[in-house]
Amino acid sequence: MSDHLLSQFAPVPALATAAAATEKLRIGTFVFNNDLRHPAVLAQELATLDVLSEGRLEIGLGAGWNRPEYDQSGIRMDPVGTRIGRMEETLTVLKGLFAEGPFSFQGSHYTITAMEGGPKPIQKPHPPFLIGGGGRRVLGIGAREAQIVGLAPRTGAAGGADIASATLPATEEKIAWIREAAGDRLSQLEINTYPGLGRPLITDDDRPVLEKLASRLVSHYGFELSVEELRESPHVFIGTIDYLVDKFRHLRATLGINSIMVGPIDVLAPVVERLAGS
16 A cells, blocks of 8 residues: 555555455555654554564555645655655664664664564564665665665656656666665565556557557656657556566566566456466
8 A cells, every 4th residue: 555645545554454354465555655654653553563464564665755745734845865864764763673672773863762662573573674766875775674675767746757767778777776785685685666657558559558658758747758668668567468478577587576566456467367476
């Protein structure tokens, strides 16, 4: 689930409900806005979710990007560097409170004094973290500290859009940043992508759909991508079942992308079925 102050369910109670209604389904966020909660409060909520779901939680954490939510709620939107630094401290606090024993921390944004976090999550040392973004700093944090690193095109409202970041060459550059920052951790990481430029679609004729998408990007962002650039983008899932199956396998073989959020599962269910177990 996403985390926005919009007309949507709040993620923590909604995920708890999903966990209660299922036995194997993993639950998680894509992603928490770090600025909406103090990390000590978030740690307790997340550990509770992991306990109640019997260890099925994954924690997606982000620095926040959607300016209208900040403006409407009165929450101050600090510069992106400050928000990223605050998110990085939250990651440290969460890991510390998930561990055994009292935890203390003195940072630029948060102070924790001999706090015994509780409950403790079932997954040890902690549930998997997903940290993602489109810039080198955030991807470096994910590569060093998370279990899942998310690739994102820079389409957010907070720092100016860079639609070129959704292209295959830009993604190859991001993968190089991740590999450099991860070092020996690389083999332990999942690398995630998602359909960041529009809804997935199975179709026998992708050109008119991609042309319409290209036109929308021009009108919305003032930036043009060709049909071929969109077709090969790791953030566009439009085409036949055979094509998408091959594309996902190619992304894994060439870039190491082995975690894909497909969006509404009913749309790409035939692709997921073909790839299951592979």
